[in-house]
Amino acid sequence: MGEDPTLASKLEELKARQARQQAQRKQLEESGETQRSRTDPDARALNKGKQHVTGDNVPSGVDHKHKLIVHHQVTNAGNDQNQLSR
Template sequence: RDLEAYTQDLDTNDEQENHVGDGLGDAPALADKLEKLKERQARKPAQLKPLEASGETQFSRTDPDARALNKGNQHVTGYNVQSSVDDKHKLIVHHEVTNAGNDQNPLSGQCQAAMEVMSVNDITVVADSGYSSEAQLAACQEANATVYVPIPDKHKAIASQGRLSGKHFHYNGATDAYSCPAGELLPPRGQPHQKNGIRRTRYSRPASQCRDCP
């Protein structure tokens, strides 16, 4: 009896659903909504044409420069404005709107653009730690730009584990070696290797010599 009653309920529900849409096409509100959707659909091809012509992949109706960006752990719609300011006169020498979510790549380009505007062959630049990039610093050096950028602290996770971070090891240019907190030297080991386009040298000591170190 329970099965028969359940089956009958299903049949009744199916019958009701079959007639749910009856007459909806005649409703003024729905007709108006459909008309607006058709107008919106007709605008899309017109918006795609300038995108195809410019090679862009995004379009903002409220702000032509705005794009979808990943800034840290946030997804935002906006833009990244880069500006170079003359320290003497406090004037913006060069500015550019980019779609990058961080400041790691535009440093050398901004330096060269500022040098071109001011008609100089070399320049001294100060930037915040967000511009710290080995590849960009190398490119700036090639372009005769002396750059001062603080090295960002990337060792917080290591320090939170009670381990020694990179800031505890100090480099000695005269001996080309690092000294550890225990006062031992870490000389270069092996041949320099390329990583992410950067030539890197490894400095270390044999593990056997560090095993008994507190």
């Protein structure tokens, strides 16, 4: 019996996918990062309550009297704790 050309094609696709993933894993390890977003290299996995999203964290400092943002900082840290200076 001959080999199924569809099966052989799928196997080659899987091997190529595995090679790409191994290259991505190696690149991630070499960079020292723990996460990678394919659409936005600066984005990270964040928890917003019970929701899990990928994006950036932008903690803000607000002047309560005038309701104005007085400071903000974009970070890829997963929480707002200790992100802004007093």
